[in-house]
Amino acid sequence: MAKYIGKRLLYMILSLWMIVSATFFFMRIAPGNPFASEKKLPPEIEANLNAHFGLDKPWYAQYWEYLVRIVNWDFGPSFKYKSQTVNDLINEGFPVSFLLGMEAIFIAVALGVLLGIIAALKHNRWPDYTAMIIAVLGISVPSFIMASFLQYFLAIKMGIFPVARWESFMHTILPALALASTPMAFIARLTRSSMLEVLANDYIKTAKSKGLSSGVITIKHTIRNALLPVVTYMGPLTAGILTGSFVIERIFGIPGLGAHFVTSINNRDYTVIMGVTVFYSILLLVSILLVDIAYGIIDPRIKLAGGKKGE
């Protein structure tokens, strides 16, 4: 196991280096610079700024500086937001995005699995159809429309929740719901189909014929086996929710990291682009690793280390 994780870590560093390099070069190939605006700067001032931020150095020197910065976990100042460093932006924004993401994942998994189980157990009866209608709506309605929809009905019309902002727990519910709607629907469908598959297996029949109660069969034998695809989906889901929260953060005015992920590119805020990309890449790589480890725990048939047939 340790050997396996060590190997994976090594691959992670390699992938990270490739991501950093690709980002660095694409970022520099893109026309424009952090100081471009409708009102053009006098050339002397621009030259001065380039010198100050080291943008006048040859590319390999800048590239090397970036790599050193990443290793030291010090991404430097933001070009645009002069009161903050990139580390500040990440340290302040990520906890917010993380909380929002976790809440959304919790809603998506809890409701999604629940809907899926209900649908599978009441296969081809009305609970199944209702659950699947919700799922189809969830998948086909984009999150930003869901967000305006929730805002309009639950906040403006019914006055249950505030329209936007990030102040109290009540403020977090609408954005989390909006963010969760699509993955929840996906999980519901995933759970339903894999439940149905598992329910058709012989060992379920055996369990039934042993006289086990339907509750025990569902919980011990069916769900555990049916959740494997859901766990697989958790890795990309975590990454998707954390990076994809941009739109939701914008609509609800949430001071998270997702907004910086996109606006930094429009601003050509080089240091923020690099910082946020590196940060998200690490997050993604780690979450994939965790999913692979979780696999082995849930399903002992999957051997992580592999190649041990001889033993």
Place this chain on the structure above:
Amino acid sequence: MNKRLSIFFSMLLVLSMFLAACNGGGDNAGGGDKGGDEGGKSDVPQELRVNINTEPPSLHPGLAEDSTSGTVLRQVLEGLTRINQDGKPENAMAEDVQVSEDGKTYTFKIRDAKWSNGDPVTAQDFATAWKWALDPANNSTYAYQLYYIEGAEAANTGEGSLDDVGVTAVDDKTLEVKLVNPTPYFLELTAFYTYLPFNSKVAEANPEWATDAGDNFTTNGPFHMTEWSHSDKIVLEKSETYWDAETVKLDKIEMIMINDPNTELSMFDNGELDWAGAPTGALPTDAMQALKDEGRLVTQPIAGIYNYKFNTTAEPFNNVNIRKAFAHAINRQELIDNILQGEQLPAMAIVPPSMFEENEKGYFPDNDVEKAKEFLQKGLEELGYKDASELPAVTLSYNTSEAHQKIAQAIQDMWKQNLGVEVTLDNSEWNVYLDKVNQMDYQVARMGWLGDFNDAINFLEMYRDADGGNNNTGWESKEFQDLLAKSATETDADARQQLLKDAEAIFMEEMPVAPIYFYTNNWVQAENLKDVAVSGLGDVQYKWAYFE
């Protein structure tokens, strides 16, 4: 089979109910007017809630370069002058201003005022702040706003010394400023954010004073900052140390950062904001008409223009008649009524009407198709073409945005209908676009311009030199340059105004730019909110604001 059919119908029923619910909601959306008057019924707390869209990039007056930072700074710091509710500069930190006869030396007497930590405001605070911005080591992008001061440009570009900059603190309360030229709008400039002071004692002890709220962020304006939670909100409270504190009625201003016009309007409608829209935020364009019909929309012209620039170095727009033909063949009023919907003014001149009143009419009639055809014919002959179809392919460029695209499509159609010219559209991302325009890699390109201070020179100066950073048309004219040069040294206000008008006339005769419309600010505000001052430049001040 029967069972399946019934299931199908029940599903259909659920779906149609759901859709009906959506629809009903949409109908009510326009009528939901709960905002505003709710706050007034209670004991009227003097607390204002506004949206400023984004995190202000910097609250250091020397580093600020954008309107969001300007909005916050104008409330917390006070310059030598302040633009009053009538849009004219009045004395603020300066108690008295003496101007020498040649108009090049200004002597400001600083009033007895205090910083929020109790330090007195001194002439040295101003001198230090201005020199700080000019110091090349501090990388101020807006330092050029100070180039009117003698020696400022040289110091900023590293050719001169900061000691030679013409700003001197004669004593604690006297500031002497020497200018390069008599600058009749200098007292407008001293209200601009690059000219704001900072507490030089605090700044010396802590150069990072402007990065957060707290003891170091000392202020001398009507409000002081009690909270700055980055990318989330800024809280200002009434400053008790402000010299004119009795005028200030608001106790608290909460500035939140929501970058979504729909949310902003929803929050306003839900009573969570007291103001939605310009100048600090924005309204969704598709809500404009409804807001106008309900009589809630407030519209105010601001000094800004939306242009189509011509690349005058390449065929066919190197020909003045072709340029004129294209400029005349635009139906601006139709664009405003159908696409923009913000009561903008059609622009047939380059200087906004707030500066030159007669520009409401402009230099030519809007949508003059007959004239446009004549110009086109003449231009074609001069270039040696028989027919408009022989013209080189024309491309209209704009930066990617829904509004710019709609305008471009409408104008594309107008040019096709009125001139018979096929135009292709080309859009690119903002930074890419700026690069293209700066390198003159375009034929017709959209550009906007907002005035920094209330003087016509703002809208003319950029076209002085073909290689000037903001010209981008390749056009220049000796006559135009001479008039601008003369205006710089003219001390008589009327004579100077006339020189600038003559310069504009030449510009419009040559038409290197087709003006489209003059900007307006549109917003909705709580009904009991009074006296928020929005200047002709679109700068907002809350010094006088109150809830009734």
